[in-house]
Amino acid sequence: MNLNSANDAFVAKLRSHISEAAIRTVEPRYLEEPRGKWQGQAGVVVAPANTEEVAAAIRAAGDARVGVIPYGGGTGLVGAQIMPEGPAPMILSLERMNTIRGVYPEENVIVAEAGVILQEIHEAAGAAGRLFPLSIAAKGSARIGGNLSTNAGGVNVLRYGNARDLCLGIDAVLPDGSIMHGLTRLRKDNTGYDLRNLLIGAEGTLGVITAAALKLAPRPQETGTALLVVNGPAAALDLLSLARDQVGEAVSSFELIDGQGFDFLADTLPDIRRPFDPAPPWMVLVELGLSGGAGAQAALERLFGAGLETGLLSDGVLAHSGAQRDALWEIREQIPEANRRVGSVSSHDVSLPLSEIDGFIAAARAALAQLGDFRINCFGHLGDGNLHYNVFPARGRTRADYPGMGPRVQERVHEMVVARGGSFSAEHGVGRLKTGDLERWGDPARLAAMRAIKAALDPLGIMNPGAVLTAGG
Amino acid sequence: MNLNSANDAFVAKLRSHISEAAIRTVEPRYLEEPRGKWQGQAGVVVAPANTEEVAAAIRAAGDARVGVIPYGGGTGLVGAQIMPEGPAPMILSLERMNTIRGVYPEENVIVAEAGVILQEIHEAAGAAGRLFPLSIAAKGSARIGGNLSTNAGGVNVLRYGNARDLCLGIDAVLPDGSIMHGLTRLRKDNTGYDLRNLLIGAEGTLGVITAAALKLAPRPQETGTALLVVNGPAAALDLLSLARDQVGEAVSSFELIDGQGFDFLADTLPDIRRPFDPAPPWMVLVELGLSGGAGAQAALERLFGAGLETGLLSDGVLAHSGAQRDALWEIREQIPEANRRVGSVSSHDVSLPLSEIDGFIAAARAALAQLGDFRINCFGHLGDGNLHYNVFPARGRTRADYPGMGPRVQERVHEMVVARGGSFSAEHGVGRLKTGDLERWGDPARLAAMRAIKAALDPLGIMNPGAVLTAGG
Structure with missing residues (x-):
């Protein structure tokens, strides 16, 4: 299934199927991605105004056997939105489909087109x-x-689930250009195969989502936020259990913070206020969101007291204002930027069964010490078992001092994660970065079924070629 | 793709692939279903001891082109577990795979084989x-x-989701007899297509689930249960919003009860105590489950007071003991049995966007009045938008007095549901009962994709033939 380039002849044909306004200049922003690992290429960028135009563009691409790269905000971290080689594709940007079609507060539903920005x-x-x-x-x-x-994750998965859990229905264009209408606002609908969830997380390889009906939640009436110094990852998990015993689902976020992350902030973003100095080895950022009259501050203080008493934590700061809350979140949210400035040897987005986390962190540190002298910043969505396990040069050295080491570190980390029943991609996806990992670590029967589904729905192989599944596989 | 019967020659071959203990007598219980709509048939029943034996049985069926009917507890209401006609199939019962493999309270996970009974x-x-x-x-x-x-639903979907939402990972045997290992205990795993959710809800047509890792929740420390007399379905939904404003996710159940259901209980199961007599037109059974110290009784009383004040409700009883709670639930749980004893003209398991429910109930009553003289019992999982909308003969008449009326009533109800953006099968599935509805009301692109996936994963068409998708389609 050889594809063709989206050349001038193709663009000329495209113009007969979609409006002129949908044909865009191939600006550099479409060809870059946040980590700078790849340089993309494209023969044309189209930005349809509606689902029918998406369908027309995909049908044109199918007729011409041109690859299609669906493009959202361009913020993906595994290269699913970038075609670095092969015949130049058509980039299909959803940026003009940016209408919120309806808000139904009494149903806790919002219906939005695919190009609406999350914020x-x-x-x-x-x-x-x-x-x-x-x-x-x-x-x-x-x-x-x-x-x-x-299937994006983030800081509220613990309580509310990931993107998949928040989606009730989708409209999508399938690889043959047919439109699948499924923008239902229903909580229950058992009428056949779950194509919604098949497209969610497929990274554009099985079709393009053009609109979605999404679940809303009641706004917690009181929010309590604290940064707590815990006695290690195991103590942090025990503290999470304690918090859930005390307040049930009200634990909205439970983020592990590594003292190394504090040190990176001190080195690269010194204006960010760090409440503890020197940095304790391990902290958690806890947020509770409670309904009316339940007393979020009091609940946090009770948790803090119980944590002190049981030896799970030793210190902490509670936010007493919105500004203090923002300041605590600023620490968490700037850690990825600090990491970027330090420059990792290898970064990982892994998940583990909760009871394997403590053992993994200890074992991985020991295993990597045998490979070289590293600093490790292990942080993230602890309550979901999701660690951003990032490995950096020793102080005073740069990644250039570790030639060829990135892949070795990554292999070792992924090997240890998989051996403990974990995943080598918790929330970022496979994209083009981890196709080799999927081949290596994926269950063979599952991979064969994925390939069969891909071939059945996209026999020409035009949708995001090379992402998730390798072409040759 | 003509299938063969599971005849003696097939059973003889089967014996060379699986242990003798797995070969069962074709007892009548495998050939019956709860509503007595169909009489099943089978050439053989196999009850494998483990996933490998499931795989061996399915491979043997594939080699001989014999249909496979996966069989759990036999409680399905749409005939997915029954083969009433065509070549006699192999019934594949999971009853011997009934081990709970592990409980991980600190992870909130349980791992169970497919044959474990829900209780x-x-x-x-x-x-x-x-x-x-x-x-x-x-x-x-x-x-x-x-x-x-x-993808079973039930009374706690409002808070905790349906079966799909409670499943972290599955092992399954695919139609080619390959074993898909995916019994992960992970909360996040973005490594390729979501085959778990594809198999969940596929009613055995794409493979057989053999084990699952399931989510557990903290046990609410206090439960409050009340039966409240509401001023109609719209008031009931407003009361649900009020309850959520007051206690957030703690609303575990919110079940609509129709006065007609009370009357049916009085007629058929008079020993069940009904707290209101005569029956009010509409009631809701509300259950709150709260974490430590939050005061479930007090929360219910607050809700009751606010409901009275705003005119949403006019009366109610609160359970003050476990026995009283059970008595309230007994009412709800015996309504289906009362319905069965009365004998419906047509029963429906529909869902609607919440804001369409009130209008649908009024419009459907008016539309059915034009078809004949009926009693309607409209009850169920209101918070999920899921109504069991059941239509009965007028008092003193039986369903025999309504010849040919069942399909007409059903068509009218489903038509009105679909026109309001609803589903003709909220939680029971498609099975063999609703394949015609799926053909009629299903989105064409979605149906085509379902058929393509079925053909890709089960090219011989052996898995639960005739369920969900019709063979000819």
């Missing part, structure tokens, strides 16, 4: 007195279609 | 101080594999 969905939900809980660092530029296509 | 999972979770929230009337005989294959 705008937050704002529309908030204006209706509701919460759209999906929240990631890139919320100001990520678009909801991309969030769904990659 | 046993409740008990194992309870023994570990946890809750497995999936709860349906048939919990004493339904098996978890069937619950997952049909």
Whole structure:
């Protein structure tokens, strides 16, 4: 199944199927991605105004056997939105499909087109007195279609689930250009195969999501936020159990913070206020969101007291204002930027069964010490078992001092994760970065079924070729 | 793709692939279903001891082109577990795979084989101080594999989601006999297509789930239950909003009860105590489950007071003991049995966007009055938008007095549901009962994709032939 380039002849044909306004200049922003690992290429960028135009563009690409790269906010971290080689594709940007079609506060539902920016969905939900809980660092530029296509995670998964859990229905264009209408606002609908969840997380390889009906949640009436110094990852998990015993589902976030992350902030972003100095080895950022009259501050103080008493924690700061809350979140949210400035040897987005986390962290540190002298910043969504396990040069050295080491570190980390029943991609997806990992670690029967589904729905192989599944596989 | 009967020659071959203990007598219980709509048939029943034997049996069936009917507890209401015609199939019962493989309270996870009865999972979770929230009337005989294959719903979906939302990972045997290993205990795993959710709800047509890792929840420390007399379905939904404003996710159940259901109980099961006489037109059964110290009784009383004040409700009883709570639930749970004794003209399991419910109930009553003289019992999981909309003969008449009327009533109801953006099968599935509805009301692109996936994964068409998708389609 050889594809063709989206050349001038193709663009000329495209013009007969979609409006002129949908044909865009191939600006550099479409060809870059946040980590600078790849340089993309494209023969044309199209930005359809509606689902029918998406369908027309995909049908044209199918007729011409041109690859299609669906493009949301461009914030993905595994290269699903970038075609670095092969015949130049058509980039299909959802940026013009940016209408919020309806907010139904009494149903706790919002219906948005795929190109709406995540932050705008937050704002529309908030204006209706509701919460759209999906929240990631890139919320100001990520678009909801991309969030769904990659099944985005973030800081509220613990309580509200990931993008998949927040989606009730989708409209999508399938690889043959047919439109699948499924923008239902239903909580229950058992009428056949779950194609919604098949497209969610398929990273654009099985079709393009063009609109979604999303779940909203009641806004917690009181929020309590604290940064607590814990006696290690195991103590942190025990503290999470304690918190859930005390307040049930009200634990909205439970983020592990590594003392190494504090040190990186001190080195690269010194203006960010760090409440503890020197940095304790391990902290957690806890947020509770409670309903009316339940007393979030009191609940946090009770948790703090119980944590002190049981020896799970030794210190902490509680936010007493919105500004203090923002300051605590600023620490968490700037750690990825600090990491970027330090420059990792290898970064990992892994998940583990909760009871394997403590053992993994100890064993991985020991195993990597045998490979070289590293600093490790292990942080993230502890309550979900999701660690951003990032490995950095020793102080005073740079990644250039570790030639060829990145892949070795990565292999070792992924090997240890998989051996403990974990995943080598918890929330970022496979994209083009981890196709080799999927081949290596994926269950063979599952991979064969994935390939059979890909071939059945996209026999020409035009949708996001090379992402998730390798072409040759 | 003509299939063959599971005849003596096939059974003889089967014996060379699986242990003798797995070959069962074709007892009548395998050939009956709860509503007595169909009489099943089978050439052989196999009950494998483990996943490898399931795989061997399916490979043998594939070699001989014999149909396979996966069989859990036999409690399904749409005939997915029954083959009434065509070549006699192999019934594949999971009854011997009934081991709970592990309980991980610190992870809030339980791992169970597909044949474990739902009630046993409740008990194992309870023994570990946890809750497995999936709860349906048939919990004493339904098996978890069937619950997952049909994406079962029930009375706690409002808070905890349906079977799909409670499943972290599955092992399954695919139609080619390959074993897909995916029994992960992970909360996040973005490594390729979501085959778990594809198999969940596929009603055994794409493979057989053999084991599952399931989410547990903290047990609410206080439960409050009340039966409230509401001023109609719209008032009931407003009361639900009020309850959520007051206690957030703690609303575990919110069941609509129709005065007609009370009258049916009085007629057919008079020993069940009904707190209001005569029956009010509409009631809701509300249950709150709260964490430590939050005061469930007080919360219910506050809700009751606010409901009275705003005119949403006019009366109610609060349970003050476990026995009183059970008595309220007994009313709800015996309504289906009362319905069965009265004998419906047509029963429906529909869902609607919440804001369409009130209008639908009024419009459907008016539309059916034009078809004939009926009694309507409209009850169920209101918070999920899921109504069991059941239509009965007028008092003193029986369904025999309504010849040919069942399909007409059903068509009218489903037509009105679909026109309002609803579903003709909210939680029971498609099975063999609703394949015609799926053809008629299903989105064409979605149906085409379903057929393509079925053909890709089960090219011989051996898995549950005739369920969900019609063979000719």
